[in-house]
Amino acid sequence: MISRKLLLAASVAFGALSTTTIARADSVTLYCSADEAWCQQLARGFEQDTGITVDMTRKSSGETFAQVKAESANPKGDVWWGGTGDPHLQAAAEDLTEVYADSPMRAELYDWAIKQAEASGNRTIGVYSGALGFGYNKDLIAKNNLPEPKCWADLIKPEYKGHIQVANPNSSGTAYTMLATLVQLMGEDKAFDYLKALHKNINQYTKSGSAPIKAAGLGETTIGIVFLHDAVAQTVAGFPIEPIAPCEGTGYEIGSMSLIKGARNPEEAKKFYDWVLQAKVQEKAAEVNSFQIPSNKNAKVSDKVPDISKIKLIDYDFKKYGSSEERKRLLSKWDNDVASLPQ
């Protein structure tokens, strides 16, 4: 009978795969939301320093949030490192992550990292930050005889029509940071007037936040609005990209870290948490072409990291603009007032 054979084959086959990721002695499961090389560097570095095995899965912060939420009845991950702060704050608000207020490393961190922790009831903490800006492809600017954009105000000039790319704030945290930044920088009404004007110049709203600058690197768009560290990574990789911090001032993201509630290896997770906040660990990010600003005050900063003292940063209200009601309100306003306009 074929079903019998099938069953036999199935059980034999599945047996080969049936080791689950269940707690073993001295291991920790890391959900990592930065890029692969950085995640690998952290995982292998922690293994070397402590002898604790790291099972690392790399996913974007949105994907990780969806997964942590889906797994909440029976969590598989222990610690979630990296990715923009909003999903971490969201996870904290939904009680998916664990309070950890007495890490010995807190004294060494910048205020913005601690503020992020306080905004979440100490369920998350800042591990790096990055300012918002844009980057342009020098070759294309020259080829099309365009002036070099320096400010937010430049981007709505008619000569840039069809030259600018930014992600859709409905799908990307980067683009939502831009939306919230502009609202805080200009006031809500003026910000939406600005966005309507910008809409005319946009050639595509991408899905992923860093896609615009990658497109610019390949010469598929002239200007991409992204986090500066993403633009710098393109320059370092050899693409003709010039990163620009807007002259009016700009907002920023705080990459965060959270301990997952109900984790199977809570002790190891805390060890990782304290380990990864050290200056000597954070310094190494530049080696793998990640140019975010480290949250540890003592960490030496690569000269390629955008100098934060030369960027005008706004006092970004993460608590307000990270909240789910404010986000829903701004996004639906953007959908109705901006995205629905003809280009």
Next chain:
Amino acid sequence: MRAANSPTGLHPTVLLWLAVGWIGYAVLPWYGLDDNFFLLGWLTDGYPLNDDVAPALFLNLQGQKLWLAPFAILLALPLLLYGRPKNDPLFGKLLMIVGALGMAWFFMQGFGIGLRGWRFEWLNLLFGKLDDRQFGMGYGALLTVTAFLFMFCIGLAARGAVGGDVFVVSSIGFVIGTVGVFIFMPVLQMLANALITPEGNYSLGSFISKIFSERLWSLGCFTGTRCGVALNSLFLAILVGVLTTLLGLVFALVATRTGFKYGKLLRALTVLPIITPPFVIGLAIILLFGLSGAVTQFVSGVFGIQPTRWVYGLPGLLIAQILAFTPIAFLVLIGVVEGVSPSMEEASQTLRANRWQTFWNVSLPLMRPGLANAFLLGFIESMADFGNPLVLGGNFDVLSTEIFFAIVGAQNDPAQAAVLAIVLLFFTLGAFYAQRFWLGRKSYTTMSGKGDAGVHPRLPAALEKILFIVAGFWALFTVFVYATIFYGSVVTRWGIDHSLTLDHYVKSFSIGRTEHGIHFSGAAWSSFWTTIEIALISAPLTAAIGLITAYLLVRQHFKGKEAFEFGTMLSFAIPGTVIGVAYVIAFNVPPIELTGTGIILVLSFIFRNMPVGVRAGIASMSQIDKSLDESSLTLGANSWQTFRKVILPLLRPAILAALVYSFVRAMTAISAIIFLVSARYDMSTSYIVGRVENNEYGIAIAYSTVLIVVMLIVIGLMQLIVGSRRIGRRGVESDQMQSRTNVSSPVVQPSGAG
């Protein structure tokens, strides 16, 4: 099954399943183990008394998990059938009752008692708090519930269902059971989300306002803004379905009916796109036709036209999807095109129809099942495609990416995702019924046991010319795109630095030597081996379950067949993202706890890809005359022997199509598995996507190139193992046509066909 009539002892099939049930209950560990079951480590971990590894019987004897004890009673009851023949009324009735009660109790206890005691609040109210808990079920539980399922089926057959055929009833039961657990249960859990409001309540109102929203159905593209996502998807899918079917037909005709000398080369070309990992075609198209693409720059340089972003949106999506999905249509159609009996065509010509009339009025209508199935597959593939819209979609939003970003994007709205998924399902359902309607109730049978000589007549000359031109153009285009891809893997940095290098291959696939022997030091090896293992395991299982289902659908008549057919097609219609999230939600907690294992990847591949096996099987099987089965049955074979010895050999092209397709899909799928991969079971595609995200296009393309070569080799091996079907005396006449039953592989066919 002759022994069934002897009244002594227990019916052998019943005995078998009873033994399986008892092994599950009393011998194997009931709950899932932390370690690999087949390493047998549990035998030394205090088995059979230790709680963690104990079989249910030993748990019960120690007074634990007493809710498992009823299984012992149920498994004892069939012993009452000792000495009773199959036609005894008690035989069927008792087996059905035992099977049904067993399964019902199994799922009630599984879903009722979870990690924290009772899973539902009302059980707490009813029975008070439960201090015990249970983990995910293991092999013991699996065997026991399987035994109950088959006992139920044997009982049903004994009571006369489907002509009392145990094999058929058991197969139906098996397919329904697995499809129910691995498709319906997770998907329904997921879709229930559509009714949830942001506040966490259930509401029909919010569902209705979402499903009729402007974002889905706006006709704005006719007035200067944008059309709704749903309309975009529908429009694209219809175009892709029609065009891939036509192109697939062109290739199938060229390969089988024109005496074309380089048929093998052509097949290799048409197969290339299907074995290409996601993003790669999209990336190549951008590198060629994007704003700064090689072709765009060349054209704008020569003709002095300002380069544009024309490729982003519908045009680019059409090119990429037609490139990617034409091979599927080809795989479905080639079996059908060559299956059309020459006798019919000869009859037509004898009646003085010319070549064109014969082709239009006889050959083409007989290919209808193939055409309809090819269209359906193209339509659904386009609907569910994720990689290409992500790279090339521009501002042309489609449902599959919207669903993904509704779940993982900043808006984080699973309810919206569920609504979009329902719309997508609705379209697929529509296409499915349109296809059924078009096929109608006509017969497309051409292969019978009767005299079947002759060769296919030649096609009309004009048609032949057109076919060659279209196929030639598309083949050249494919070559061009793939040459680009290969070139991209050996240059330092595409578009910036075109010096040749093998660095990308070395980084991914270097093999070092250490004192312990060979060490796979390249970064890609781990995901590479995992992917191969999982693809090799899931392919034969997918093909098997798909073909059994096709056999049931074409050859058997039973109540609820249409619902059954739709159920098996459902998973294909649901985009991978939805399946991925649904699997995480459904299989993360007991009773079925599979996240983080390789099993969940295998299962998701089997149930996502089985519809291809089903479609290919149906298309081929509707051509095989039922009189073949009937004569086999008349000669005393049972339905299993008939299936094995008569139908299966005639289905070789379908088997190969199913095997190849499911293997390839397991190697190249992305949207579903992105939620299911874990640290230990990482897959190549998620690794490649990571590289693309990180700007390492060279490595991504190099890895893809290696995967393509590996898949070609494996497909060739599969072809050798499965072999080809031999139909009548056809093919003897012409040497060139000798290998036309070869479905898809460029590998040389073993000679001797025909």
